[in-house]
Amino acid sequence: MRFSANLGFLWTDRPLPEAIRAAAHAGFDAVECHWPYETPPADMRAALADTGLPMLSLNTRPGDSFGLAALPGPAGRAAIDEGLDYAAAIGAGAVHVMAGTGGSLGIFADNLHHACTRAAPLGLTVLIEPLNPRDAPGYTLGTLDQAAALIEALNHPALKILFDCYHIARIDGPAAVAPRFDALRAQIGHVQFAAVPDRGAPDHGDLDYAALLPSLDWTGPFGAEYRPAGPTDDSLAWLKTLRP
Numbered sequence: 001m002r003f004s005a006n007l008g009f010l011w012t013d014r015p016l017p018e019a020i021r022a023a024a025h026a027g028f029d030a031v032e033c034h035w036p037y038e039t040p041p042a043d044m045r046a047a048l049a050d051t052g053l054p055m056l057s058l059n060t061r062p063g064d065s066f067g068l069a070a071l072p073g074p075a076g077r078a079a080i081d082e083g084l085d086y087a088a089a090i091g092a093g094a095v096h097v098m099a100g101t102g103g104s105l106g107i108f109a110d111n112l113h114h115a116c117t118r119a120a121p122l123g124l125t126v127l128i129e130p131l132n133p134r135d136a137p138g139y140t141l142g143t144l145d146q147a148a149a150l151i152e153a154l155n156h157p158a159l160k161i162l163f164d165c166y167h168i169a170r171i172d173g174p175a176a177v178a179p180r181f182d183a184l185r186a187q188i189g190h191v192q193f194a195a196v197p198d199r200g201a202p203d204h205g206d207l208d209y210a211a212l213l214p215s216l217d218w219t220g221p222f223g224a225e226y227r228p229a230g231p232t233d234d235s236l237a238w239l240k241t242l243r244p
Contacts, residue, residue: 006225008034017047024051067098070108094125129162132170160189194226
């Protein structure tokens with residue numbers, strides 16, 4: 001198995017280029033991030049080139065409500081354009097388009113169509129992720145069924161699900177994670193994980209990742225998007241345990 005460090009939660013005590021280098025030193029195979037926009041793209045490219053790590057994905061700006069793309073007005077589309085342009089500038093593979101809370105799935109669909117139209121010639125994937133109601137109350141995209149329906153309706157090869165085992169376990173229950181992954185495998189573009197229910201390091205909790213992750217039909221890196229209880233370097237015992 002291969003693993004990606006999500007720098008939205010890991011090594012947040014240092015600038016993103018240094019966090020990329022820390023992830024490489026720790027033995028990760030890739031990185032991903034949340035909102036890198038304050039870091040010049042040239043600095044990101046240099047760190048990625050120095051380490052040889054691919055940048056799998058980044059998020060569109062969150063605004064005040066876990067995203068903007070399902071909300072009325074031009075801000076959602078502007079955030080999409082910004083995310084795609086930044087991803088292309090640093091050679092990232094995907095952009096997670098954040099919907100926001102209290103929005104409209106119709107507006108979201110319209111903006112996702114725009115995102116896919118722009119992403120395709122750039123060679124980028126557009127990701128959408130259901131967020132659980134405990135962490136993101138009122139999030140517009142709250143279930144895998146909604147995500148699957150959007151993908152079927154838009155019918156664009158660039159649009160995929162960001163399947164976060166933590167969020168799906170909190171939405172549908174831990175026992176549902178594997179069967180839901182299997183049922184939607186063709187629509188999945190990235191996989192993330194963290195301990196359930198506390199979103200800590202993935203070495204405890206209600207999901208046994210040592211059994212779950214190898215059982216999933218996934219050849220890409222698994223994204224470690226968890227909140228360390230202390231310094232990131234002190235939370236990485238799981239990495240040696242889960243890597244065969």
